[in-house]
Amino acid sequence: MQASRDLLKTLYTMAMLVEARDAYTGGHLWRVSRYSQLLAEDLQLPQPEVERIALGGFLHDLGKIGVPDAVLNKPDKLSDEEYAVIKTHPRVGAELLRDHPLAELVIDAVLSHHETPDGNGYPQRLAGKAIPLAARVVGIADAFDAMTSTRPYRQGMPRDQALAIIGDRLGSQFDRELGQRFIALGHNGKLDHVLGHSQPGVPMQSCPGCGPIIAVPGDAEDGEDIFCPGCAGGYRLSRGSGALSLSPTGRSDPVQARQPRADDRLIESLLRDSRQLRSRGKPGLLELLFG
Template sequence: MNHATDLLRSLYTMAMMVEARDAYTGGHLWRVSQFSRCVAEAMALDEVSVARIELGGFLHDLGKVGIPDAVLNKRDRLTDEEYEVIKTHPQVGADLLHGHPLAALALDAVLLHHEMPDGRGYPQGLRGAQIPLVARIVGVTDALDAMTSSRPYRAGMPLARALAIIEDNMGSQFDAEVGRVVLQLGQSGVLEHIVGHSEAGIPLQACGLCGPIIAVPRRVADGGEIYCPSCTMTYAVSRRGVALTLAATGITAPVVARQPVPDTDLIDDMVRAAYRALPQPPAVPKRGLLARLLG
């Protein structure tokens, strides 16, 4: 493609490799990015802003690369000390982005998505309008996905319940303007195709032996194999039209199952969508193009 798309692809790939370490959140980045895009479009933002917000939604957890596996994949609730470790990930993500030519496109989402309107968030304790819009949007959509996704210690809650919690906490934990848009989208059914999916049309699966969710990439065809990222059980994939089922083979594959593999098809889709929406003068030097992207 070109230098700009290569740079975008490097960002998406980094984020997906980080997500691959977490056995319980497959597809989280895609869902947050799509929720965020829907919100940005509903707010009638320009297409460049929509693209940046979608990108920020996908990259927001980049700093979890610095969280130890014992904390990231813990099957029980976190202790206070472990939660303090988790709270380092926005700054770690910002540090990781430092020096990347496209860092400015996603920095606010990565660093500030856990800030809250009432100032109780982290890492900077910003309040209200001090928090950039992209971070306010990703803050709500990240929480929405966390509430509607299953964890080892609890099942994901229905969308209606998650929306009610957002409504009850608007102005304190969640930005009120963004919260109202999320409520409207959720109540109108716009978000249903995203909740519980790892990409468009592909619902999340669950390991029948140990519980963690399994995101099945589209490249895995009927009769192919997929692995539980936790217990490493091998599953045979059955595709019948839009129906998707997994059958345990009884064979574990520790080395293959725990090897992080980015979903290149999904990354290519995300890169194409972002690139089409970003400003691209037809004939400028690479340096000039990057300046326009970051402007």
Template sequence: MQWSSILRAPWRTNPEPQRQLLASLLQLAWVVEARDPYTGGHLWRVAQFSRLLAQAAGLSEAEVARVALGGFLHDLGKIAIPDAILGKKERLNDEEYAVIRTHPESGLRLLGAHPLAQLARDAVLLHHETPDGNGYPYGLRAEAIPLVARIVGICDAFDAMTSTRPYRAGMPIAKALSIIRLELGRQFDAEMGELFLTLGESDALAHIVGHSDEGIPLERCLSCGPTIVRPREAHAGDALYCPACHSEYTLAAGGAGVLPSGRQDPARALSIAPDAALIDRLVEQHRAALV
């Protein structure tokens, strides 16, 4: 298969304005993710899984970067999902799930005519399409689903399975991989799925699962589990917050976990600024997408 014809750069001009535009898109995605109290680090993890899978597929450096960026931006449309659904502590009912299913098209509308929209359009709109035609929003089948969406779809599902939710603990990696294997050709693209299984079985994914940045695991809230995102630049004594229950914690000396302060501060818990340093690193890591 000729991968180079599938993913293309949107435009070729002075790269610095493009980097600034890309940073703005990543900041927007970060803010959208911050609205969901149980998915801290999800976008970073999906981007990293997607990068590894694209590399395993033999894509060029620029194509790998575009796939990884699609992984980070894929959930933009969740900005249109009500807080009551995003933050629900029980499984969603049919009506609520129908609302969740609107997020790909909402994401496409949010991208609009952004100059870099082409970097993420297929990932945002089509990451829930499945080879058997039972996905959404269009019920596309097999090769009709763009490669980037097939890759991000696998990585998104894997992260969902291995992440903790209020109603269940995250699955062990081996169990999540076994589910992917059973669904090859139906929910997951067979070719990309086999490559992903090889990555998982070689232990290439373990350092990403449960983390919000390279080498930084999610911190545990005593009530809500692993929900607390710790910025790399945080220092001992800094206040961190559980986005679910708004409990305040302080970072222990040496970054060895967090300590409960016994306070709650909903205003500060809900107004955390985007991690500018992480976004700068992502822009630098994926600058090849702008070439």
């Protein structure tokens, strides 16, 4: 079982290192994973399936490792040619996972999270229930987080505006039943503890010029220098009274700002969450796969 946990840890680590390349997606993987988990739980799926979908949410963008930095971090909207490059990431992610022992857990979410019920998605133009359940769940979570998060060319929109857009696109971009359930979760406040956070209890921090795009690592220490991934501006971290705050240092370091960093504390938290579920008598995904 330790070997299987180590394999799972490699997946989390790979995903985090890929996320670190994109200046404006700090915390995206954790949020998509948690939104996906909440929707899967609302469906009352078996615990192993909930875990599988949550893991798929964390791994869904793995293929962006194949997208050039110039495209991934372009400060304005993409051209048609650049968007075509972005659209390769589901297949790249699936290929990257092909020989991994745990690939079957997440391949549906990685390959198919941009498929849509009307058949106009990518990469395979699947439609309706031909799209795997995990991909339909993660696709909603991914879109909601994209809409509510700040990007170089726009501010993140309010929760209810994003939910309204999902509602307008039920049956076309989003699975109707799943979308309705997600909207209900949002209006009932069930998503609010995830919205605008990079991990449990850790809100995104704002840079005056770039907006709330700084994801403070869970293992960052009090007094540590943190850099904005957008402009590379430096900040001093304070953890006083349990609340995070950043104070400008006046120093800029583009190298440190873009340095990939796997958050070991967050990874251990994700693994611990799974173990705690199993300790309450619910068989987890890895037990069913490996015994």
